Amino acid sequence: MRGLTKEYVLQRFLMYLLTIWLGSTLIFVIPRLAPGDPVSEMVGRLSLDAGYIENADKLIESWKARFGLDAPIHVQYFRYWGNVFRLNFGYSLSHFPTEAWTMVRDALPWSLGLLTVATVLSFSIGVTIGSLMGWRRTPRWLQLILPSSLTFTAIPYFMFGIMLIYLVAFELDWLPATGAYSRRVDPGWNLPFIKNVLTHAILPVVSIVLTSMGGWALGMRGLMISVNNEDYFLLAQVKGLSPTRIFFRYGVRNAILPALTALALGLGGLISGSILVEFIFAYPGTGYTLYQAIISQDYTVTQAIANLIILVTATSVFLLDLLYPFIDPRITYKRNMR
């Protein structure tokens, strides 16, 4: 029993559905559990901003009807699910004729690009550093230098982002501070545009990578140290294998497995953090669009984005899960491994 078994795929797929269901339901349920109802809250806040709204009660009633909030809660819930399945979230309230889904779709590539690059970079750099830190044969000068890469580990991405904007963009004026590209270039597959996009991406990516790679490095270091104490690691030494072979085939090869699990489990956190990064850098991805939607009280876009982010996260975790049995032959053999 190796590779993907039917049972394993099914089990992971159920997990996948469960995650989506759990996330979307949380979004649906928690606001309704809270005292007061969302529409009254919204109108209340509007009247705070505008001073006074005439016929507030009527407004509330009509809005409730508009969003179907006057129906019993289970009906609302089924309707909600129907919409989530069809990716039908209605029209954007703040950009009216545009559909919420379209706005989300336009934002998604930016986030996916930014996050994929940042995650891959920080994970691979972090794992490399951690592996070397947890290996007894790493040259001493390297052992002394490596811990400095942990400097920014404790700092949340977005705070580091603010400081980078201030230093690199405003004080030094080396790189653009905000946005995904400048207004003066034509979007499309041309060199100036691509160059422009890349220069805009540098600061957000750097702020994510520098602050998150230390976490991977520390985790990997601990895993390498445990592998160092495994019997098979010792037997490899006794076999007279070369240190590099032991490092890669017996050290990193085994230590990386739990690190990959941690990556799958940590994706949600990464994505959460990136919302703030996008906000700070005004980067037009899903996180920034979510923020815009919330401050303009664009209820449909908010729901669409939140559901989409949950969907994308769960899908990435699912894909990682499907990859896992190919790297770890034990996973489909013993049940309940993870």
Add this chain to the structure above:
Amino acid sequence: MTVGRQAADETTTPARGWGLNTWDSPWLNFKFLLGVAIVLVILLFGLLGPLFWDTDLAYTGAGPLNKPPVWEEEGLPEHPLGTESNGRDMLAQLILATPSSLKVGFLAAIIGMGIGMALGSVAGYVGGWWDHVIRTISDSAITIPALVVLVVIASYVQMTDTTAMALILAAFAWPGPTRLVRSQILTLRERSYVRMAHLSGAPALEIMFVEMLPNMLPWLAASLTGGISAAILGATGLEVLGLGPTRVPSLGLIINQATTNAALVRGLVWWWLPPIIILMVIFVGFFLMTIGLDEIANPRIRQFSSSRRERIAAGEAPSVEHVDGGVAARRDAALEVDDLHVHYFTPRGEVIAANGVNFNVRRGEILGLVGESGCGKTTVAMAILQVVQPPGRIVQGAVRIEEQDLVSLSGRELREVRWRDLALVPQGAMNSLNPVTPVREQMADAILAHENIGRAALEQRILGLLNDVGLPERVIDMYPHELSGGMKQRVCIAMSIALNPQVIIADEPTSALDVVVQRVVAQTLLEVKERLGVSMVMIGHDMGLQAQLVDRIAVMYAGNLVEVAPVESAFSEPLHPYTQLLIESIPSIRERKPLNVTEGLTHDLRNPPPGCIFQFRCQHVEQICRERRPDLVEREDDHLVACWLYEPERHALIELEEA
């Protein structure tokens, strides 16, 4: 083989009870304490601040607009950290904001931890269906991007105070601790001291609190500090987005107001930087606590860093005193162990694991090395193989194969000798095969490290070796988890003979196998030895098995060899009182009990008593035994023993000394 584990057992004992008041307590970890101190300082700033500063200044219009801190030219002494665009005093704002950020973090993380501990204990202890449900839900909840859901919730629910926010954050703080507590309980349940408590009939709750919780404590604490900073991050995130409570000052809210008022562009550094600095200090504090606790929880990380420091301090080169040269190698010896001393340099002192061990293995013989666990026999095996794990080190002695001293060989030379001349059949083989690579690769790399042969020849060779130990050909493509314990052990035996070595060290090769399989494995070993004429050191504690397999037997006690004799005379006429004890206990070994004849070691290995190391347990102890250590001397034909009883002159010796 479990060397790492054994070494760890020798140097660390499981926590029982709470034991926080000793000076060598692991809790005195520098990083952890520094982190605690940092967080305390920040907390005091927030708590004591209102006593020294008028916090009413934190509200709109209390002062002039956009004044820089006092050390800049336009700064005003009544606003030492300056004011922002609404005339609010920065110092007053920071004083009010700091404790509320900390409070949210603590509250949310503690609630999350409480839920996690409850669910995790149920999952770990009750197991079954409950475990399945709890694990599935917490596993999927952990991957949901919390901030996204929080942001959506916050956009509906106007959070009026920090408590409401903490409660909502707690909804995302439980899956981590749940996973942790569950896996910790599952691991700890397997530990011998917990099992022992179970067997002795202690109630579950008592086991939980006395045996498990102290061992889990550092993990739980690390999870708590991690949770606190995650919750603070979540809360701050919401505040920065302007979705937190807006009436109460908070660090995130200050950043939000600064960024939305373009403080960055306008150069109002004193507006956005101080809250960020405070937050960073808080995060650094919790981060230090978390990694400090990680080190406390995981003694290996501790050992790894301390052994590195030690090695750097002592210089990388092993400082071995060579007794080599001059000693005439015995012609018939395949392996000579000469005055071997191995010490473990633990934080609590130097543990002497092998103290001047001397023996030869003759060509084609099996030498049994026996003793109770912790007597140093595994350490000797590891020292022969040159893989003593830090903090252990060979401090003196030589290990010779073909007159070549392995202790003095450099990396490359040593690699060539390994496996070609000296192979290992590890203990039980449970974890000795790499779980993620097939048998083929693990056998091939041993061969390829020493010989250049083509693919086809390599394959033939491996199949031949598997055949030699009675395994079917298909094993070549199997993974270790697909093999039974006995099969794994036979793969290890096949691997050990791949290069036709001079000497094989077999470290308790049959332990952890059931009786029938034990016999098969022992039989395989014997056959292999007969056919290849290889010499073997067989380490074990099973006297019954030793009697059947070995030619000569060497008995070890507390790091010292006490008797070396041909197996027949050792059993028929044991000389050393300890060997006598061992042999008397054989009936109980037939019942497959571990060798545990008496109460175990009676002295501290860090400072052995002067005189005989067995004196506290010996029934024949005399004056001289307490004063002088007996040497290992040949008392009968080929029968060596280290005991004063067989020294006729012993009374004269002691009188001589007194004179």
